[in-house]
Amino acid sequence: MKANMRLSVVVQTKNAAKTLEKALQSVAFADELIVVDMESSDATREIALKFTDNVVSTKDVGYVEPARNKAIEKASGEWILLLDADEEISVSLGEKIETLVATESDVSCYFLPRKNIIFGNWVKDTGWWPDFQPRLFRAGTVTWKDEIHSRPLINGKTDKLPSDESLAIIHHNYSTVSEYIDRLNRYTSITAKFDSKEKSVTTAGLISSYRSELLRRLFLQGGIDGGYRSVLLSFLQANYELVVSAKKWEIAGRPEDDSTSITEMEKFNSELAYWIADWHTKKDGLFRKLFWKIRRKLRV
Template identity: 35%
Template sequence: MSLSVIVITRNEARHIDACLASLAFADEWVVLDSGSTDGTRDIAAARGARVVTTSDWPGFGPQKNRALEAATGEWVFSIDADERVTPELAHQIRAAMAAPAGPAAYTVSRLSSFCGVWMRHGDWYPDHVLRLFRRGQARFTDDLVHEHVAASGPVGHLDGHLLHESMPSLESCLDKMNRYSSGRALDRHRAGKTGGLGAALTHGVWAFLRSYVLRRGFLDGRMGFVVAVSVAEGTYYRYLKMWLLDRAAVEAAAPPAA
């Protein structure tokens, strides 16, 4: 059974080598790059990856489907540039592919870091993400952000961790929160969902309580509190941006004043 690794990149020179090295046992590495200027493509090519370049950015879901279409292996493992597979997970991947019968897709547990601290509670863990699947039996959703793999059959789970160096600094957290809340708000607006100031406040408060209290984010200490606040802020801004998109759409549809 052959394995293709797919990863989309843009200015990921800091991460891409360790990412690909953690999947050195694969048969093919497809790196779909969208305008890197920091040497990402050269580093990936030196590691043995087939680098494909695109000139536009259609969103995370469509871009990952492009990478999937370029893969040729019987199995596919999707990974982000700031992630890496642990040896335990690598063993589980090989075992799943070698099994004579079993699911055609598998989730893994992602362990993420925030400002250098691994977060083991709250909304961030255990973060089960579907990453390993037979080619032709799964596909990414077309969401601009927070895309996910949709499989056509039963889904299993693999032990071992997918390590995610998510947000190395508070500045990167704020930047990512802004970009992702905008993309998610647009996705939901296009799907006919509505926002509002009241919805932004209530969903934001609920997101904090869920992350910090119900999912025991407090066990991660001070950083657990910071993460819970960032989750709440992202939720608040998503619903607020949905509301503003709704208002803009109404104003655009209104007849001009006489």
């Protein structure tokens, strides 16, 4: 670690020419900037070199976790701020980060809220807010497994910043439905490859995973009240589980499963009835609430 090197920012990239410049401009306060590029074919590397000489190439495996670990290993700072190429650090969050790294504490890793811009708007429901991410941490305390969407391994005490928009990473996430579908296709292939080593494919599992994801996004996480965008996202993300199951089935050789699926569909119907009734108990007037409480109990 270099003397007086307090904060390193590390960024992973793959064909990020459209968003990278804003991302790098937003972390001008860093003592060190490292970009790890996964074989980009656009102007990503040229843009990165305008901001730093620390541009490292790594193999593109289709997802970011291996590149994150390589980027972390290259950092010289006492603290590391991890940023994706489609993210930005606001002025207020940047000031907060500078304060945190300059203050003595026993915290090893801070979880930062993330503001996801999806299909043109900030999405505050369906599990997309506050979307805490472990992005600011002391060197040597956080690593990722080389698996897609893996949870980080954290050594030490953690803390969270408040769920405040001014302290959130700005994430320019899916800009179009086509982009979402393209990434879904890529990520589900990788996820299915990893999951196929551990889990069998069944008709019951296909229905169960779709049901759980859809009802969680719609009701537990408020998508049902969020308008078209949020309801759409709830179904799209449930479809992610559906496609993962389908690709695992293909990897397994498309085995036949003759077991009946009616029991899982009955569960789907029962749980949907429960959540619809639960929604009414929170939205309707007093007498209607009593009616819906009975229906919720009976799941009809």
